[in-house]
Amino acid sequence: MKKKVLFINTRLIYPVNGGRKVVLYNYCKGLNEKFNCAIDILTFLDSGDRQHLDNQPEFINLKGVLKTPSLLEKIYNVLINSIIRRKWPIQVSLYYSRNAQKQVNKYIEENTPDIIICDMARMAEYVVNCKENSFKKILDMDDLLSKRYKRQLGSEELGGEAIGEYINKIPKRFRGILNVNIFMKKILNLECGLLEKYEIRLKNYFDKYIFVSPIEAEEYNKLCCFDKADYVTIGVDYEYYSKELNNEKKKEIIYLGNMNISHNKKAVEFFINNVLEDIINKDNEIIFKIVGKCDDQNYMNKIMANRNVIMTGEVDDIRVHVQQGLVSVAYLTYGSGIKTKILETLAMGVPVITNSIGAEGIKIDTKSGLIVENEISKIANIVLNLIEDKELNNELSIKGKKFISENYRWSNTLERFSNII
Numbered sequence: 001m002k003k004k005v006l007f008i009n010t011r012l013i014y015p016v017n018g019g020r021k022v023v024l025y026n027y028c029k030g031l032n033e034k035f036n037c038a039i040d041i042l043t044f045l046d047s048g049d050r051q052h053l054d055n056q057p058e059f060i061n062l063k064g065v066l067k068t069p070s071l072l073e074k075i076y077n078v079l080i081n082s083i084i085r086r087k088w089p090i091q092v093s094l095y096y097s098r099n100a101q102k103q104v105n106k107y108i109e110e111n112t113p114d115i116i117i118c119d120m121a122r123m124a125e126y127v128v129n130c131k132e133n134s135f136k137k138i139l140d141m142d143d144l145l146s147k148r149y150k151r152q153l154g155s156e157e158l159g160g161e162a163i164g165e166y167i168n169k170i171p172k173r174f175r176g177i178l179n180v181n182i183f184m185k186k187i188l189n190l191e192c193g194l195l196e197k198y199e200i201r202l203k204n205y206f207d208k209y210i211f212v213s214p215i216e217a218e219e220y221n222k223l224c225c226f227d228k229a230d231y232v233t234i235g236v237d238y239e240y241y242s243k244e245l246n247n248e249k250k251k252e253i254i255y256l257g258n259m260n261i262s263h264n265k266k267a268v269e270f271f272i273n274n275v276l277e278d279i280i281n282k283d284n285e286i287i288f289k290i291v292g293k294c295d296d297q298n299y300m301n302k303i304m305a306n307r308n309v310i311m312t313g314e315v316d317d318i319r320v321h322v323q324q325g326l327v328s329v330a331y332l333t334y335g336s337g338i339k340t341k342i343l344e345t346l347a348m349g350v351p352v353i354t355n356s357i358g359a360e361g362i363k364i365d366t367k368s369g370l371i372v373e374n375e376i377s378k379i380a381n382i383v384l385n386l387i388e389d390k391e392l393n394n395e396l397s398i399k400g401k402k403f404i405s406e407n408y409r410w411s412n413t414l415e416r417f418s419n420i421i
Contacts, residue, residue, distance in 0.1 A: 002038045003421065004111065005031055006063075006135075008104060008126050009043040009119040010095065013060075015052055017293075018258060019340045020142065023212065023234060024119060025057075027140070030414035032059040035421060037115075042066055042107060044095065063107060069097035082194060089194040090187070091122040094170060101129055108132045115421055117210075121145060121199060128205045138420065139206040144216050146195035149188055151334035151357070152262070200224065208420050212338045213361030230419050233361070234338045235410030240319075241347035242401055247324045251286045253279070253383060254325035254350060256318065256341040259294035259311070263335040270333055271379075272306050278380040280308045286387065291321045322348050326393060327386040330354040331379060338362060343408050346370060346400035351386055351393060353379060363407055369400025 007013075013024040031037040039060045056062050069077065077093030088096070104126045108116075117138045118124050127137050202209075203224040210232055211217040217231040255271070257264035268290055276288055286308060293314035294300050300311050312321055322328070328345045330352055338361040345352050346369055353371045364370055373379060386393050 002036050003114040004040065005037045005115045005117060005421075006040045006042065006107065006111070006113040007117050007119065008066075008123050009041060010123055011046045011119075012043055012049040012052060013041070014055060014057060022340060023142070026235060026410050026414070027117075027232065027417075029057070029059050030410065031417060031421070034411075034414055035417060037421070040107075040111065040113065042104060044068060044100075063111075064103055066100040066103055067097055069094070069100070073097060082190075086194060086197070088125070089122070089198050090191050092125055092198070095122045096125050101126060105130065105132070108135070118206075121195070121202060124202055124205065128202075136208070136421070137206045138208045138210060139202060140210040141199075141216075141220070142210075142212060144199065144211075144219065146192055146199055147216070147219075148335060149192040149195065153185065153188055153192065154334065203228075210420060215361050230416060232416045232420070233413045234340050234343060234408070235413040236340075236343045236347045236404050236408045238347055238405050238409045241344050242349065242405070243319070244349070245319055245323055247320065249326055250324050251283070251387060252289045252325040253286060253387075254322050254328040254345070255288070255290045255292075255330070256322055256328060256345055257290075257292045257330075259290065259292050259299070260296070263332055264292065265299070266334065267330065267332045268303065271329055271331055272303070272309065274376055275329075275331075275379045275383070276306070276308070279383055282380075282384060283387070284308065289321065289325065291315065291318055318344075319348055322350055325350055327383055328352045329379070329383065330358045331376070332357045335360075342370070343404055347404040347408075349397040349401050351396035351400060353382055353386075367399055368403040369396045369398075370403075371396075 007028060009024060011021065013021050013028060016022055016025045028039045032039050040063045041060050042064050044066045053062065074094055077088065077096055078090055081088040082090050082093045108130060109132065113135050115136045115138060116127055117140055118127055119140055120142050124139055200223065203226065207228065209220060209229040211220065211229060212231060212234050214231045214233065217229040220229040221227050255268055259265060280286055288309045290303065290311045294311060300313065303309055304311055315321060322345060328350045330339060330342050331354060335357055339358055342352050342354060342358060342362065351369055351371065353373060355374045356372060359370060359372045362370065364372060371382060373382060
């Protein structure tokens with residue numbers, strides 16, 4: 001008999017056009033195909049999601065769209081539960097709706113699921129506030145958000161995107177203040193403190209906790225003095241990404257990432273300001289190409305005003321652009337969890353240079369094809385060497401593809417669900 005699993009999600013998991021969607025989509029698919037689970041979904045919608053509702057994959061059952069909290073409910077939640085009581089992080093206050101809670105309760109009463117999986121800490125209250133307690137409760141934390149925010153606080157300039165994709169849940173009339181650096185730092189500092197306390201408090205409400213990084217699963221176990229946290233690391237559709245499209249290699253350095261996300265913006269700006277000039281002064285034919293969605297045309301214009309920099313914006317097939325490059329950089333100034341873009345780039349046969357933040361959680365060894373270097377002064381020479389030394393470049397390309405094939409196929413990484421469900 002199939003186990004019935006309910007996912008309570010912050011966003012529609014299809015189409016698969018973002019890092020978190022990749023994870024949720026493959027978790028659902030894997031639980032259905034590998035573990036014979038029936039997958040039901042209750043979900044909030046992001047902007048543009050509604051037009052895709054009818055295109056659901058055959059391995060899920062969309063049971064309903066959750067009702068978003070009203071403006072007054074959001075204001076009440078933030079004011080009372082986040083600022084006065086210091087009970088919820090701001091993101092929890094922005095996602096919690098009493099009407100949505102009624103939808104969740106009604107589903108549980110009518111369908112009696114065996115397992116409920118909440119998508120990130122911001123959705124946890126929908127299980128915490130359930131009266132019914134007969135199902136297994138799993139919190140898919142993704143990564144330790146408080147750790148990510150702590151690292152962000154060290155950044156000199158912060159914009160509204162620093163708080164992540166839940167910025168879209170903040171009423172538009174209040175978003176302008178988030179682009180004022182001093183206010184953003186105060187808000188992020190508040191959210192970081194609230195999240196630290198909330199992440200610990202959640203240890204009392206769930207049977208299992210999932211992280212994408214084994215490092216953060218271990219950190220959470222130590223923090224909570226238990227062994228309930230496990231990891232299901234990010235996988236890669238290896239057959240898709242490793243397929244060679246016969247692109248002619250160009251003197252291009254690739255950065256792959258969604259440029260609406262703050263850690264990608266900061267990484268790109270850091271590379272341009274601290275490394276790129278040294279590279280093109282030695283070889284002015286080299287291009288820094290940024291591949292990924294960017295909705296801010298002003299930002300694109302600002303970045304492309306730099307010498308030898310181009311941005312593609314959102315593309316139909318990232319492989320066409322990434323595989324043309326000779327090397328990829330992912331020198332991150334903050335972030336947490338495993339970076340999908342690094343695994344996908346290695347699968348495409350392009351050597352990657354990153355730092356310890358970018359490599360966090362990845363099982364690195366001499367056979368990985370991944371170069372980890374924290375000294376920024378060395379990056380330019382490493383990039384130039386990989387562009388000039390075709391034999392070394394090809395060696396790392398082969399190693400990277402083999403490393404992903406052996407360690408990060410979804411068929412392998414999803415096996416860890418056997419420890420969780």
